[in-house]
Amino acid sequence: MSEATLLQRRHRVMGDASPLFYDQPLELVKGEGVWLTDAGGKRYLDVYNNVPSVGHCHPRVVAAMAEQAANLNIHTRYLTERIVTYAERLTATFAEPLDSLMFTCTGSESNELALRMARFETGRMGVIVSDYNYHGNTASLAELATALPRSEPLPPHVRAVPIPCLYHTQGSAEELAERYVAKVAEAIASLQEAGFGLAALLIDTLFANEGIPRLPAGYLERVARLVREAGGLLIADEVQAGFARTGEHMWGHQAHPLEPDLVTLGKPMGNGFPLAGVVAARERVEAFGRRHLYFNTYGGSPVAAAVGLAVLDVIRDEQLQDNALRVGARLEAGLGRLAERHPLIGDVRGKGLFFAAELVLDGQSREPAGTEARRIVNQMRERGVLISKIGAHDNILKIRPPLVFNDDHCDYFLDTLDSVLTGL
Ligand code: PMP
Secondary structure: OOHHHHHHHHHHHHOOOOOOOOOOOOOEEEEEEOEEEEOOOOEEEEOOOOOOOOOEOOHHHHHHHHHHHOOOOOOOOOOOHHHHHHHHHHHOOOOOOOOEEEEEOOHHHHHHHHHHHHHHHHOOOEEEEEOOOOOOOOHHHHOOOOOOOOOOOOOOOEEEEOOOOHHHOOOOHHHHHHHHHHHHHHHHHHHHHOOOOEEEEEEOOOOOOOOOOOOOOOHHHHHHHHHHHOOOEEEEEOOOOOOOOOOOOOOHHHHOOOOOOEEEEOHHHHEOEOOEEEEEOHHHHHHHHHHOOOOOOOOOOHHHHHHHHHHHHHHHHOOHHHHHHHHHHHHHHHHHHHHHHOOOEEEEEEEOOEEEEEEEOOOOOOOEOHHHHHHHHHHHHHOOEEOEEEOOOOOEEEEOOOOOOOHHHHHHHHHHHHHHHHHO
16 A cells, blocks of 8 residues: 555544654555564664654563563552552652652653642642643643644743743843742742642653753753742653663753652653653652552552563663763764764754754854755654654754664764765
């Protein structure tokens, strides 16, 4: 069947609300490690997908999933041993007092639950997010999402604050931090004046969807302090930054002296199997549980547990956190060399195996090069390398391969990007 026919069938039966990547959408039939194969047999180097973070169809994850699925797969209101073992193993990777895990199936459900917990505990409704955020697709997250086109204003209990980026300021880091911390103070005051008060600050501490801004030192700690003083909780969304992605740490928030109250997990947790959750201190989970039942039919099934354990085993045994750090350094150096030769690349930011390359038309004015970013992403796809773009102006290349990305993959990616940039 031709791609065009499949597209037509998809459109007819699924509508248009769930968009596809690329000017010419890609029909995939197989994944293995960092490689994907399309319906015509062409192979693509995957430099985009963080969900299959230990590699597409990793044999150990697939075997664990199949073995458990063939033995017992039941909803979550029975006692099963593996899920407890998994929760113990996972929570052991967090600092005290984050020692309890509630299971969900998606990042959206995790953030939804975290918001519910924060509102329950504080008795308040107000939430602060970044002004280019995406935390999920439930009603209460969609209403505060600013990274997708929206027709309605933000609801009255939500404030969206801009996130500082050193690449986008002429002034000093100190002055930048001061100015942007003040915006959070204003947001808190405004929620208090409006009678909502502050329940939580919900952020991804890497600000992945925002384009991994270069934060001025001290900004996040000062923001966290303000939130605490106002009695709000800090929710760290680790859906993108977590599970060893940044190389330095298992969790993105650990790069800062921050102690989040609630940590939300998803995507890479199950390497493609819908496994997600919220981590918090036991007292917090128990207090919520005394007043609310949280039942999630599939969240924490025996198969989810088997998959989650296999993912943790692979991260440990294949030393993927170290790999992210080592190959990430090579990737950063290579991107830096490309930036010297191609002035279109204005800035390279990120760490581990997650980089943002901001494209600008002019190094002085830093006018966003959105059209060029789109052309590059599509031309890379034609040459067999998958990346994407992020940011409010769609001008930031998003470079985020599975963690099994090695030196050869890195060099192949850099050579292809070099040749696409040269031919633009
Ligand atoms: N949080 C962040 C930071 C995300 O980027 C996303 C999805 N892109 C989500 C939450 C939502 O996760 P899910 O699609 O699994 O619901």
